[in-house]
Amino acid sequence: MPFDLTKVIRPNILALAPYRCARDDYSSGILLDANENAYGPSLPVEQEGSLNRYPDPYHVKVKERLLQLRKVPSVANFFLGVGSDEVIDLVIRVSCVPGKDKILITPPTYGMYSVCAQINDAGVVKCNLDVEEGRFQLKVDEVLASLKANPDVKVVFLCSPGNPTGTCLTHDSIRAVLESGFEGLVVVDEAYVDFVDHAEGSVASWVEKYPNLLVMQTLSKSFGLAGIRLGIAIGQPDLIQILNNTKAPYNIGTPSAQIAQEALSEAGLQKMYEYRSALIDQRNKLIDSLASFPVPGIGRILGGNDANFVLVQILNAENQPCNERSEKVYKLLAESKDVVVRFRGKEPGCTGCLRITVGTPEENATLLARLQEVLTIV
The missing domain is CATH 3.90.1150.10 (Aspartate Aminotransferase, domain 1)
Structure with a gap:
């Protein structure tokens, strides 16, 4: 059965007319449209960049550099968030009806999935990893049984490499969930993926094949940029557009975007x-x-x-x-x-x-x- 995004995203989100910010229309010329301070920032030392101007809402230049690094088809496959935590929160917010829908997690895992679920009044289904001998791998049959028993699960969060496990999930196990007929979103959190030194690393290139896959990455770990709070989501354009429609208009500031561009340059x-x-x-x-x-x-x-x-x-x-x-x-x-x-x-x-x-x-x-x-x- 083909994946139908409209069955996953809340109807009020699908019907949302997103806020149209000034920089959506024009970004050059004499800008008198956004009530910015024309005299500039009140800083004792002049800074690079137009800090008195609102930033690009989508930071296409950053995405163009990510495109080359992650081998994904288009800038339309990328969403930028205030750390991965904003991505987690947005995914739950756009998918889960408060007080009704649920997420599925596989403990031991990253704690913010449960925190964001509670903030958004979403239930949490837990299906522990196989922890014997420190394996920390999916119990695929139990995950699929849990999904069948809990039809209100809208999002599955898989952390690979895991935190605190430090273990990549096998590609076969991730693929099994994606190909199980589950009608919700499968989010693979790859915050640590650049430290993997064997074949089963990122599944970011799979987004072309699996419309219900969203891959999260970050500049906090391998790039050493935890202080700029820049998270990345990679998925099919229609899903990415939903996230863009729902985010705050200017969620990534100009200094963060400039540093990200430098880090993603050839020298960086x-x-x-x-x-x-x-x-x-x-x-x-x-x-x-x-x-x-x-x-x-x-x-x-x-x-x-x-x-x-x-x-x-x-x-x-x-x-x-x-x-x-x-x-x-x-x-x-x-x-x-x-x-x-x-x-x-x-x-x-x-x-x-x-x-x-x-x-x-x-x-x-x-x-x-x-x-x-x-x-x-x-």
């Missing part, structure tokens, strides 16, 4: 690939160091290690993963050793786990030394 991409290579090298060294740790208390490193962090177990005296000890280690590192990691022990399959972001060689060396100190006293 070269720098990204250089840092990516260094981070993967440091990830491997960190894993090796944790695997041969000189004091007791470090357990298995879980997951596929496809991101810029590792998920490691903290063990008790009986060599069992232990939340109590893990949380003590986490707090002591932060409060007395100036090293901040993330406690993730309360999520399915993550008992006793700390999530450790890969740092520079110096940061990683400090982490390892101070972790050793803490494990000797906790």
Whole structure:
């Protein structure tokens, strides 16, 4: 059965006449149409760019550079959001009727899917990943059974590589959901995809084939631009247009767009690939160091290690993963050793786990030394 977008998007959104902003019509000449300050920004030092003018509502120049990088057919396949979080919120808002419809998530996974669902009064169906032996893969049959049992599910969120799992979902499992006959949207969150160093990475090119697929990416991770809050959604043009119709008129500011353009330039991409290579090298060294740790208390490193962090177990005296000890280690590192990691022990399959972001060689060396100190006293 062909995918019908009109069965997924709320009727009031389909009927929406989007706000038409000044820059939708004209963007050059003597601009006296948008009630901007003609004298310029009140800043002590002159800045590059016309900060007194509203930005391009769609930032086509940024999308043109993304087009070359992600090998997607057209700028019409891209939506830009204020981080991936705006994309998550918009997808739920345009799809789920409050108090009626639901999303499906696969814990352990990124927490904002549930937060945005609650804000939008959407239900949450949980279908845990296969966590045995730290696999963190979809239980495809259970996902499909959950979708059949919950016809009000409008959106499935799949995180690949996962957070906090650091594991890519197999392409076969993602394809199985897309080809299951599910009539809602399948959102694949690829925030960490540039750190994948094997074949099963991005599925962004699949949007040509699957009209119900939306792929989320970001400049926060591999590009090191968390501070500009620029998220990316890739999908078929009719779905992207729905998101554009619903977003705030000027959601991405001029400074963020200018920095994004620089980062996506040839020189910027070269720098990204250089840092990516260094981070993967440091990830491997960190894993090796944790695997041969000189004091007791470090357990298995879980997951596929496809991101810029590792998920490691903290063990008790009986060599069992232990939340109590893990949380003590986490707090002591932060409060007395100036090293901040993330406690993730309360999520399915993550008992006793700390999530450790890969740092520079110096940061990683400090982490390892101070972790050793803490494990000797906790």
